[in-house]
Amino acid sequence: MSMPRPRSIARELRISLGLTLLAFWLLAAGLAFSVMQEEMGEVFDSALQETAERLAPLVIDDLYTREDTSAPRKLTALRENVPDEYLTYQVRDGSGRVLLHSHNVSADPYEAPLVEGFWSGDEKRIFTVAAVSGSIFVQVADSLDHRREASIEGVTALLMPLLLLLPASLIAVSWFVRRNVSEVDRLKRVIGLRDSGNLAPIDLKDLPIELEPIQQSVNLLIKRVDDALEAERSLTANSAHELRTPIAGALAQSQLLLSELQDGQTRDRARQVDAALRKLSVLTEKLLQLARADAGIGKSAVTSDLSTILDIVMEEFLRNRQSGSVLHYHRPEKMVLSREVDPDAFAIAARNLVENALAYRLPDTHVDVHLKPDGLRVSNLTSTKTLLAPEKLRQRFVRGHSLHPGSGLGLAIVERLATQMGAQLELTATPLAPDQSRFDASIVFRDP
Structure with a gap:
């Protein structure tokens, strides 16, 4: 089972700020796209309506100068192979029959009803103008694919700078986070060097005001630990020093006693006392050494x-x-x-x-x-x-x-x-x- 990854304030700040920045960028791009799409729709509708209204008098005059109106008439193009002709138009009578149509559309009537105003289908948006007391209708159509293409190109143009600015923004956020968190790392490294062998106070200059209380609290804790260790070392050293002389005297007396006693139960007890004193002497010496070791x-x-x-x-x-x-x-x-x-x-x-x-x-x-x-x-x-x-x-x-x-x-x-x-x-x-x-x-x- 893998150990959980330790938490990092710097990493979490970079991730959270980066995601927040990305979310705001995408929200701003979405709002801009929505506004742009609405304005573009108004521009396209305005152009569609103006084209229909300007075209209506011309096609009416053309119809009245033409003798045969039994079959739909197709207007020829002025120029051949002109790309991107998005607008088409038809002229229909009151029954819906097509009287006249542009060269880039068939003679099949549009699906739009013969009612003045805008109408939208699956593929076209159509504006209808009525003329001659409602007996002639001019319908101009604009391809919705054209509008979608324009919208896609617009949002692409909007997102392309975002692809460049977002990584630059994330790099800037990461740099600022690293720069500010470096003070925390500096304090962490100095605190990490403190142990029972190094209890010097921490004296870092130019710390942010948010970190100053931490430094003061650590220094206070270090002083308390140092005082406690010093008291412990002093007690150990002083106790060992004080015990040395009486133990040495007791050992001398036990050796003298052993030399005077004959073999028997009393001599055995004296040997046990002598062994205990020797063990106590060794322990006292080790405690002195330990006190010196703890003193660094x-x-x-x-x-x-x-x-x-x-x-x-x-x-x-x-x-x-x-x-x-x-x-x-x-x-x-x-x-x-x-x-x-x-x-x-x-x-x-x-x-x-x-x-x-x-x-x-x-x-x-x-x-x-x-x-x-x-x-x-x-x-x-x-x-x-x-x-x-x-x-x-x-x-x-x-x-x-x-x-x-x-x-x-x-x-x-x-x-x-x-x-x-x-x-x-x-x-x-x-x-x-x-x-x-x-x-x-x-x-x-x-x-x-």
């Missing part, structure tokens, strides 16, 4: 060598006894990755990708970290059962099935920072065996 630290005006930043991060992991033995760092010699990115933001993103791979790798497998010309890729083998859809893994507080402690914020933080750094987080899972897949998490920078 990813972009920088200064170009940084990110390959050096990655070297420092990897050195920290490689020195650790647990992670160093399973990490394989692939760094081509003399490769430099330079971007206008905040070093701390890139370090946080890289550290989260490596930590995620270490947490979800299969036992006795390693983690590969590749420095690429366009970014960073971290790969690990994992169980297919622990994998979730990439769309879900990008969400906050969502994590795969693993016994390793985690907060479900690592990939969400990387997603947020990658967007700010002008990069993209790509997550792919490639099945290798019935219960084994290779999981790749990559930060791919767009062209600098």
Whole structure:
């Protein structure tokens, strides 16, 4: 089932104005044609009547000078092969018999009655003049086809300019609509650039007065959202900072307590407390990173060598006894990755990708970290059962099935920072065996 086409104000304006303009043009042409047809009819009738009245005395004189009136007399044409002879005439007596007729009509009497005035049939319009006390009738006929032809030629002459003017009018309407709607498009584009990473007020100059309230309302909404996000970030950062010290102290006390207790139920409970404190410490650290990511630290005006930043991060992991033995760092010699990115933001993103791979790798497998010309890729083998859809893994507080402690914020933080750094987080899972897949998490920078 196809999706409905989205509405467009500009398109609807062009269509409605174009159809309205076309309707008015056709209405004007119809009215003009109606008036023209009526006036042309009056002109034709006037010419028909005047011809009959001027012809009547002439044919009467001709009849009285002629001796034989028993058979209809046909007048010969003065010129042969004259085109477009539309008027014909007959002279009839009181009984209807044809006494005289023009060369371009037969001797069969017209269908018109012998009554003075106009009469219309299917093919002719006839004007009748009575003479000699109503004993002689002169009938002059005009072809209705001629009148229709004249009307068609008239309306054609009227519509021909319309065929040229109407497209020009539609083009002008479209141009004016596009020109005026361009201000709406400009405001739409600027509003579309606003998100939680860009909450700068909109300051468009020379906006039409109809759009000024929209700009003011959007700016007011942006300020409210910015205030709410800032309050949320401040609460998260302050809470995490305040929790760091007591958690670290509690962890130290739990370690001291474990060293003093003998094996038994009390020591097991102490281990549970220690594990809970470590999980809380990890969550606190991730919340701090999330607060910094929400603050928009990813972009920088200064170009940084990110390959050096990655070297420092990897050195920290490689020195650790647990992670160093399973990490394989692939760094081509003399490769430099330079971007206008905040070093701390890139370090946080890289550290989260490596930590995620270490947490979800299969036992006795390693983690590969590749420095690429366009970014960073971290790969690990994992169980297919622990994998979730990439769309879900990008969400906050969502994590795969693993016994390793985690907060479900690592990939969400990387997603947020990658967007700010002008990069993209790509997550792919490639099945290798019935219960084994290779999981790749990559930060791919767009062209600098």
